[in-house]
Amino acid sequence: MSETLAALQFTILTYIAAGFVFCKAGIITSEIQKSLSVLVVEVILPINVFTSSLENLSVKLIYSFLPTLLLAVLIEIALIAVTKKPVKKFFSREEYRIVRYGLLVSNGGLVGAPVMEQLFGAAGVIMCNVLMIPTRIVTYSAGELIFGSEKKTSVFNTILKNKVIIVMAAALIMRAMHWNVPEPCFTALKNIGSCLSPLALVAVGSMMANCDPARKEMSFKILFASLLRLIAVPLFALGLCFLFSVDFMNTAVLVLLLGMPVGTTVAVHAEKYNGNVAFASAVVFVTTLASTASLILLLEIVGMFY
Numbered sequence: 206m207s208e209t210l211a212a213l214q215f216t217i218l219t220y221i222a223a224g225f226v227f228c229k230a231g232i233i234t235s236e237i238q239k240s241l242s243v244l245v246v247e248v249i250l251p252i253n254v255f256t257s258s259l260e261n262l263s264v265k266l267i268y269s270f271l272p273t274l275l276l277a278v279l280i281e282i283a284l285i286a287v288t289k290k291p292v293k294k295f296f297s298r299e300e301y302r303i304v305r306y307g308l309l310v311s312n313g314g315l316v317g318a319p320v321m322e323q324l325f326g327a328a329g330v331i332m333c334n335v336l337m338i339p340t341r342i343v344t345y346s347a348g349e350l351i352f353g354s355e356k357k358t359s360v361f362n363t364i365l366k367n368k369v370i371i372v373m374a375a376a377l378i379m380r381a382m383h384w385n386v387p388e389p390c391f392t393a394l395k396n397i398g399s400c401l402s403p404l405a406l407v408a409v410g411s412m413m414a415n416c417d418p419a420r421k422e423m424s425f426k427i428l429f430a431s432l433l434r435l436i437a438v439p440l441f442a443l444g445l446c447f448l449f450s451v452d453f454m455n456t457a458v459l460v461l462l463l464g465m466p467v468g469t470t471v472a473v474h475a476e477k478y479n480g481n482v483a484f485a486s487a488v489v490f491v492t493t494l495a496s497t498a499s500l501i502l503l504l505e506i507v508g509m510f511y
Contacts, residue, residue, distance in 0.1 A: 220402070220403050221413065223407055224406065225410040225414045227407065227411055228412075228414035233411040241404065241407075242473040243477060246473055249401045250344070250369070250470070251369060251371075252398040253401040254341055254369050255373070255375065256394050256398045258334075258373045259376040259379060259386070261330075264377060272451070273335075274338065276445060276451065277338070277340075278339045280339075280441070281339040281340065283441075284438065295429070299480055303488060304426075306471045307471055309340075310344050310468035310470065310471065311434070311465040312469060312493070313337050313462040313465040317461070320500070321458055321461070325454060332454070336462055338373070340462075341369050342373075352474045405469040406469055412472050412485075423487070430488050431488065431491050434466065435464055435495055439460045440503075442460050443503075443506065443507060447510055453511040460507055461504065464500055464503045466489065466492035466493040467489050468489075471485050471488070472486045472489050
């Protein structure tokens with residue numbers, strides 16, 4: 206387990222380092238950064254979810270994991286409610302937007318599946334895709350609602366316009382109707398979708414190249430945000446799983462997915478909406494680095510309860 210996590214984290218850090226170098230070398234300019242952010246969020250992310258859903262999701266599969274899926278939805282709703290009111294005494298408005306997004310959206314889509322495959326085999330990968338549904342839905346909605354315009358937007362209207370929900374629904378309908386995308390087209394879409402993680406991480410690395418060194422007061426904020434993402438949220442999930450007598454495998458998968466680092470798309474959204482890119486990039490970097498140890502710790506804690 207530790208070797209798998211170490212290898213995955215090294216790969217992630219390599220992508221970030223590449224983006225950093227590309228920016229310092231003048232290959233990625235500020236204009237390219239902006240275009241890359243829009244490309245990742247608006248195009249590649251929906252394509253990635255569509256191809257993944259078309260391959261792995263089905264109504265029957267979702268039903269088989271329904272109890273744990275409902276628990277994952279409950280946790281996401283609780284996080285949305287708890288984080289609604291800004292902590293003005295500790296975070297600035299822009300910083301709290303990033304912290305809130307980070308608590309709602311983990312990076313389970315990037316490192317979750319490989320870890321679950323190593324731990325539980327093919328069943329772990331399937332569970333990962335099902336339990337990531339709430340996070341994938343929130344990934345797009347949270348970016349629009351938290352970083353977008355100040356005008357009040359209907360949640361229902363936002364859900365209807367959510368590209369992730371649309372493509373997931375389309376994939377489920379196609380599977381139910383036995384409609385297939387022509388193999389050459391599907392292969393092309395899948396290859397485009399597979400660019401999500403590398404491009405998002407390269408974009409984050411390029412953003413970090415333009416960041417000023419973190420001030421002392423920012424360092425404490427980053428540490429606090431990291432503890433919330435990597436420890437507090439997954440332990441909250443563990444408590445609920447234990448309360449509702451969820452079995453070990455479902456508990457381990459859910460807790461580890463919620464203990465993944467902050468989603469790289471937070472820095473992409475911050476760039477797209479002119480937010481605090483420095484703070485967002487730093488939170489992504491620190492939580493990614495620290496999760497190598499925290500995920501192992503969480504797995505040990507889950508084992509103590511079963």
